[in-house]
Amino acid sequence: MSRPNSTAARDIAHQLHPYTNAVRHAEIGPIVMDRGEGIYVFDDQGNRYIEGLAGLWSVAVGFGEKRLVEAARKQLDKLPYYHTFAHKSHLPSIELAEKLAEMTPEGLSHVFFTNSGSEANDTVIKLVWYYNNALGRPKKKKFLARTQGYHGVTVAAASLTGLPNNHRDFDLPAIPVRHLTCPHFYRFGNPGETEAQFVERLAAELEAVIQEEGADTIAAFIGEPLMSAGGVIPAPEGYWQKVQEICRRYDILVVADEVITGFGRLGTTFGSEHYGIKPDLMVLSKQITSSYQPLAAIMISDDIFKAVADNSGKIGTFGHGYTATGHPVATAVALENLAIIEERKLVENATAMGKVLQARLAKLASHPLVGEVRGVGLIAGVELVADKATKARFAEHGKVGAYVFARAHHHGLIVRNIMDTLAFCPPLIITESQIEEMAQAFERTLDDAAEWIAAGQPA
Ligand code: PMP
Numbered sequence: 001m002s003r004p005n006s007t008a009a010r011d012i013a014h015q016l017h018p019y020t021n022a023v024r025h026a027e028i029g030p031i032v033m034d035r036g037e038g039i040y041v042f043d044d045q046g047n048r049y050i051e052g053l054a055g056l057w058s059v060a061v062g063f064g065e066k067r068l069v070e071a072a073r074k075q076l077d078k079l080p081y082y083h084t085f086a087h088k089s090h091l092p093s094i095e096l097a098e099k100l101a102e103m104t105p106e107g108l109s110h111v112f113f114t115n116s117g118s119e120a121n122d123t124v125i126k127l128v129w130y131y132n133n134a135l136g137r138p139k140k141k142k143f144l145a146r147t148q149g150y151h152g153v154t155v156a157a158a159s160l161t162g163l164p165n166n167h168r169d170f171d172l173p174a175i176p177v178r179h180l181t182c183p184h185f186y187r188f189g190n191p192g193e194t195e196a197q198f199v200e201r202l203a204a205e206l207e208a209v210i211q212e213e214g215a216d217t218i219a220a221f222i223g224e225p226l227m228s229a230g231g232v233i234p235a236p237e238g239y240w241q242k243v244q245e246i247c248r249r250y251d252i253l254v255v256a257d258e259v260i261t262g263f264g265r266l267g268t269t270f271g272s273e274h275y276g277i278k279p280d281l282m283v284l285s286k287q288i289t290s291s292y293q294p295l296a297a298i299m300i301s302d303d304i305f306k307a308v309a310d311n312s313g314k315i316g317t318f319g320h321g322y323t324a325t326g327h328p329v330a331t332a333v334a335l336e337n338l339a340i341i342e343e344r345k346l347v348e349n350a351t352a353m354g355k356v357l358q359a360r361l362a363k364l365a366s367h368p369l370v371g372e373v374r375g376v377g378l379i380a381g382v383e384l385v386a387d388k389a390t391k392a393r394f395a396e397h398g399k400v401g402a403y404v405f406a407r408a409h410h411h412g413l414i415v416r417n418i419m420d421t422l423a424f425c426p427p428l429i430i431t432e433s434q435i436e437e438m439a440q441a442f443e444r445t446l447d448d449a450a451e452w453i454a455a456g457q458p459a
């Protein structure tokens with residue numbers, strides 16, 4: 001078999017890409033990334049891009065961090081692999097579990113490791129089911145989640161995700177779940193409604209769903225403190241307080257999916273801290289290793305741990321785990337990454353630079369295409385609209401966003417479009433001048449988009 005001669009052609013020939021239109025990919029081919037340095041990545045043609053999304057919301061310490069390479073190398077050399085099944089353990093997983101128990105809110109005392117956020121959320125579902133079985137409440141199994149929430153793509157996690165693309169064509173949801181209204185006031189607030197009234201309405205909806213289903217059938221509420229992949233949607237004031245109050249009243253567990261918000265993104269170590277959430281389970285990934293290694297962690301409350309332990313005592317073992325649960329190289333890299341975040345005060349940097357980013361992007365609100373600028377700390381969304389006054393969307397939802405996403409590459413910027421919202425989530429090491437460079441590249445891209453629409457592109 002003759003080999004296609006360009007890297008792009010070789011890619012097209014044999015890879016099915018995640019979250020990619022395969023036909024379009026064959027037409028335009030990939031940008032092949034070659035290396036990274038700080039907040040920048042370089043493709044194999046030598047073009048430099050600001051990584052405005054930190055890869056996939058994850059490269060906290062930036063690219064090319066040699067200390068993480070060294071941590072991985074050392075561990076590979078000493079003990080490249082060992083598992084944590086059946087009474088075995090190893091120091092990197094022990095130390096990371098200790099560190100996470102110390103860092104996370106009080107009461108979250110135990111950790112279960114997985115390889116990805118999706119697997120972590122699948123594990124959450126199984127843990128919650130196991131917990132309720134252990135407590136003799138076999139009916140209490142349903143989950144509550146939100147429209148536009150993102151919790152991953154494995155069969156059960158994708159069921160929690162509240163995006164049509166993740167359900168349609170995959171015969172999902174496959175677990176009992178109810179999706180509640182997305183807490184995005186700009187989009188889902190009723191005409192004339194205040195934000196406080198909107199929060200009241202969502203609280204009433206939550207309570208009505210619990211009444212309708214029966215509290216004895218609902219196990220947990222899962223949510224991202226700030227919704228990210230569904231459009232970068234900060235929770236409105238008072239929303240989480242209401243949700244928690246209602247969940248506690250009906251003995252429903254609260255799960256904080258902190259896969260993106262964990263480790264400084266909102267300018268606090270965890271998003272739960274920013275919103276005053278006291279979760280029973282907390283899901284962490286991405287910035288835990290700055291994505292230098294695949295790893296996720298579920299933080300488990302004392303109560304849940306005790307019930308699981310008691311039940312395991314009765315029936316034998318907790319029958320769940322992955323070959324790479326607590327992988328020594330991934331956990332060693334996580335420890336070094338968390339040390340760097342502390343030493344370089346990157347959470348503090350996220351607080352300070354977050355203010356700079358939010359203020360700079362807020363200036364874009366006067367641009368004719370911009371409907372809403374929103375965000376907290378170093379994560380932000382800029383929603384583009386056809387009509388600022390009516391908030392009307394473009395005729396083909398997502399098309400202008402896709403244009404901006406593609407066009408930004410010409411200005412040396414990588415951002416993510418979620419339909420017509422452009423997401424920013426740069427590495428936590430970003431500086432003030434780099435934020436300015438990123439904002440200017442984005443402004444040039446927005447101007448191109450306005451011209452493109454004015455030139456009669458079918459938007
Ligand atoms: N939860 C949240 C909040 C996420 O943002 C993501 C990924 N973007 C996931 C879960 C799934 O993680 P993974 O892609 O590692 O499976």
